[in-house]
Amino acid sequence: MLEIKCPYCGKRSQNEFSYGGDADIKRPELGKEISDKEWDDFVYFRKNPRGKHLELWHHVAGCRQWFKVSRDTSTHEIFKTLKLNEEL
Template sequence: MLYIKCPYCGLRAQKEFSYGGDATVKRPNINEEVSSEDWDNFVYMRKSPRGKHVELWQHIAGCRQWIKVQRDTATHEIFQTAKVTEEIR
């Protein structure tokens, strides 16, 4: 079970969180024209990197905040966590 540091609550067990997918995907702006290619990329296309990856988790059984987690998809090592408003390099 992973041990995830919520930027608001501190280190908590994985069972308090829910996984939310790739954090590097940006939704096209609302009310703006978007090409179907860009839209399809947003909805469907995901890289499946082996190694470092920034993903979203929600602390559902805690503060209910969505957070960013930089995790190694192969080893599960977590390098960094951040608020969604913060950048992870």
């Protein structure tokens, strides 16, 4: 079980959080004309890297804030956690 440092609450066990996928995915702007490929890339296609990955987590059983986690997907090492408006 991972130990994740919520940027608002501090270190908590993984069972307080839910995973939210790749943090680098940006939703296309509303109303913008985009190709099928761009839309498919947003909805379906994800990299599945072995190693460093910037991802979203939601502190569901806590402060209910979404935040970013830089994690190694093979060792589970967490390098840093950030608020959404912070950059790595």
